[in-house]
Amino acid sequence: xxxxxxxxxxxxxxxxxxxxxxxxxxxxxxxxxxxxxxxxxxxxxxxxxxxxxxxxxxxxxxxxxxxxxxxxxxxxxxxxxxxxxxxxxxxxxxxxxxxxxxxxxxxxxxxxxxxxxxxxxxxxxxxxxxxxxxxxxxxxxxxxxxxxxxxxxxxxxxxxxxxxxxxxxxxxxxxxxxxxxxxxxxxxxxxxxxxxxxxxxxxxxxxxxxxxxxxxxxxxxxxxxxxxxxxxxxxxxxxxxxxxxxxxxxxxxxxxxxxxxxxxxxxxxxxxxxxxxxxxxxxxxxxxxxxxxxxxxxxxxxxxxxxxxxxxxxxxxxxxxxxxxxxxxxxxxxxxxxxxxxxxxxxxxxxxxxxxxxxxxxxxxxxxxxxxxxxxxxxxxxxxxxxxxxxxxx
Numbered sequence: 001x002x003x004x005x006x007x008x009x010x011x012x013x014x015x016x017x018x019x020x021x022x023x024x025x026x027x028x029x030x031x032x033x034x035x036x037x038x039x040x041x042x043x044x045x046x047x048x049x050x051x052x053x054x055x056x057x058x059x060x061x062x063x064x065x066x067x068x069x070x071x072x073x074x075x076x077x078x079x080x081x082x083x084x085x086x087x088x089x090x091x092x093x094x095x096x097x098x099x100x101x102x103x104x105x106x107x108x109x110x111x112x113x114x115x116x117x118x119x120x121x122x123x124x125x126x127x128x129x130x131x132x133x134x135x136x137x138x139x140x141x142x143x144x145x146x147x148x149x150x151x152x153x154x155x156x157x158x159x160x161x162x163x164x165x166x167x168x169x170x171x172x173x174x175x176x177x178x179x180x181x182x183x184x185x186x187x188x189x190x191x192x193x194x195x196x197x198x199x200x201x202x203x204x205x206x207x208x209x210x211x212x213x214x215x216x217x218x219x220x221x222x223x224x225x226x227x228x229x230x231x232x233x234x235x236x237x238x239x240x241x242x243x244x245x246x247x248x249x250x251x252x253x254x255x256x257x258x259x260x261x262x263x264x265x266x267x268x269x270x271x272x273x274x275x276x277x278x279x280x281x282x283x284x285x286x287x288x289x290x291x292x293x294x295x296x297x298x299x300x301x302x303x304x305x306x307x308x309x310x311x312x313x314x315x316x317x318x319x320x321x322x323x324x325x326x327x328x329x330x331x332x333x334x335x336x337x338x339x340x341x342x343x344x345x346x347x348x349x350x351x352x353x354x355x356x357x358x359x360x361x362x363x364x365x366x367x368x369x370x371x372x373x374x375x376x377x378x379x380x381x382x383x384x385x386x387x388x389x390x391x392x393x394x
Contacts, residue, residue, distance in 0.1 A: 005100055007077035008369045011056040012086045013124065014117040019290045020131035023307030023325045024248065026342065026385060027378075029057035029065055030086040030141060033246050034233050035135050036142030037150050037195050041069065046153045047092060052077065056101060059115035060384060061321075063377040073338065074115050076104060087128035091142060091266045098122050131296045133288070133306055137291055139246060140192065140229035143211035146284035147174055147193035172210060176200070179214075191228055214249070221254055223329050233266075243278075243337040245303065258306055262303035265326075267366050271314040278303035278320060286321040289339040297321065307342065309363045309382075326385055343389045356386045 010031045021030055031040040038046060043054060055073045057065055083099040084092065099122055104112065111118050126212065129135045143300040147285040151174055165184035167173060172189035175181065176198040184204045187194050192211030196202065199217035213231040214220060220232075221239030230242050233249025240253065243260040247253070251264055255272035262276055278301045280286060286302040288295050305323040312318075313331035324330065325342035334348030345354040364374050 005080040005082045007050070007052045007054060007075055007079055007081040008048055008085050009056060009083050009112075010040065010044060010055040010089050010309065011083055011112070011118045012058075013119050015124075015130050016086050017117050018130065019254075019293050020295060022132075022290050023305060023323055024132060024263060026326050027061075027064070027265070027308045027381065029055060029061055031055060031057075031089055032065070033090060033132075033135065034231055034246050035090040035129075035345075036139060036231060037146035037392050040086055040092070040168060043092050043149070044084060046149055049276065054081070056112055056234045057115060060381065062115060064375070064381050067375050067377045074113055076109055076112060083118075083127060085120075087122050090129055091125075091127050091138065107311055119251070131295070131297070133286075133299055134260075136229075136244060136246060136261055136263055136302070137299060139231055139244060140211050141215050143195070143229070143231060144192040146213070147172070147195055147211075150174060150195050150247045182206075197234070215249060233318070244301070250360050250367075250372075260303045261301040262305065264304070264306050265308040265310070267309045267363060268306055269311045269366070271312050271316055273314050274312045274316040274318075275305040276322070280320050288321040288323055291322050291341075292339065309359070309366070311362075327354060327382065329354055329359075341389055342385050353389060356383070359386075 012030055016030045024033060053071055054077050055065060055071055062073045080102050088175050099120055109119060129277040133394045149306050162181050165181060167187050169189040172193045173187055174193060178198045179196045180201040182204045185202050186207040189208045194208055194210040196214045197216040200214045201224045202220045204330050205222055206220045208226040209228055211228055212226055215232050215234040217234055218232050218236040222383045224239045225241045227243035229244035231246045233247050234236055235250050236247050237252045239256045240256040241258045245259050245262040250266040251268040253259055253270040257274045259276050260278035283300060286297045286299055288297055302321045304318045307326035309327040310316045316330055317335050319338055321333045322338045324340040327342060328340050328344040330336050330347050332347035332349055336347040343354040343359060344351045346352055367374050
């Protein structure tokens with residue numbers, strides 16, 4: 001018999017605090033990461049409707065996330081609650097209600113309010129990702145299963161017939177009534193669902209092979225080639241060739257160039273002709289370095305991991321398994337280092353610290369172009385990240 005509860009607490013355990021989720025979680029909690037057609041928070045909201053959501057994260061993110069979502073952060077729910085691991089929430093199944101509490105034990109309450117990791121005795125599901133690259137590699141299956149959940153959360157789901165487009169297996173096409181599909185588009189749903197959100201536009205001659213997800217008010221440019229396992233978050237512009245990659249949202253990869261097996265944050269611009277390598281020439285497992293710690297991904301395919309507000313110039317090239325921190329500007333001929341710290345300026349010929357005042361000026365300008373304002377909490381967080389960067393250089 002299903003247990004009833006009035007609150008859901010999405011908590012972070014010790015593995016969620018690993019560097020394996022950087023650089024995306026410099027500026028967000030794990031529950032905000034996109035997986036398939038939803039972020040973990042959206043997935044819980046879609047599954048539980050009006051249930052109150054509580055979040056748990058690192059202390060330095062508390063004010064940013066509370067302001068961003070208008071949700072309680074690192075606070076104790078009042079009433080019976082379900083505790084959901086943030087990593088499990090990325091692949092959450094509605095039937096999972098193992099950790100239901102009337103009240104939290106005092107030790108958990110203290111760790112929750114302090115923003116410390118919470119490790120429950122109940123074992124975490126083996127499908128819970130422990131890194132960004134695991135989220136990337138599970139994204140194809142996640143979109144495939146998310147199509148049903150997406151259709152349940154929308155009052156109207158159309159499977160239209162577009163006479164000037166090629167729709168293959170249209171029963172797997174989910175299009176919001178306010179999305180736009182231009183003439184000459186190919187939507188191949190034979191391998192899995194394609195979900196196209198409200199206000200999205202697919203421009204002429206674009207080809208999308210599912211499973212794929214296009215977020216609200218995003219644009220797929222003319223002649224784009226999109227392969228299975230690709231999720232594009234809201235208010236983004238994408239073109240060129242994209243394969244098995246996640247764009248968190250509010251970012252541009254408008255032009256020709258290849259993006260493969262990559263995870264891109266928000267407020268990012270990849271210049272024309274930017275290319276990522278996602279396979280080593282010797283076909284060995286890709287190794288990723290983050291904050292000088294090296295990880296064996298045990299995968300042949302890992303491309304670019306890029307934190308919020310970073311940019312690449314035209315013709316930029318990124319080697320297999322490159323990680324770029326927050327607010328970095330990458331340019332020049334050749335491959336830059338495979339680990340690029342926050343607030344870096346340069347490329348293959350060396351990196352310097354990006355001037356903070358200029359970096360924030362650019363970040364605010366980019367956000368304003370999408371009618372969004374940087375909050376004081378976000379600016380304070382970026383300042384702290386910059387201070388850490390400058391201490392590293394001393």
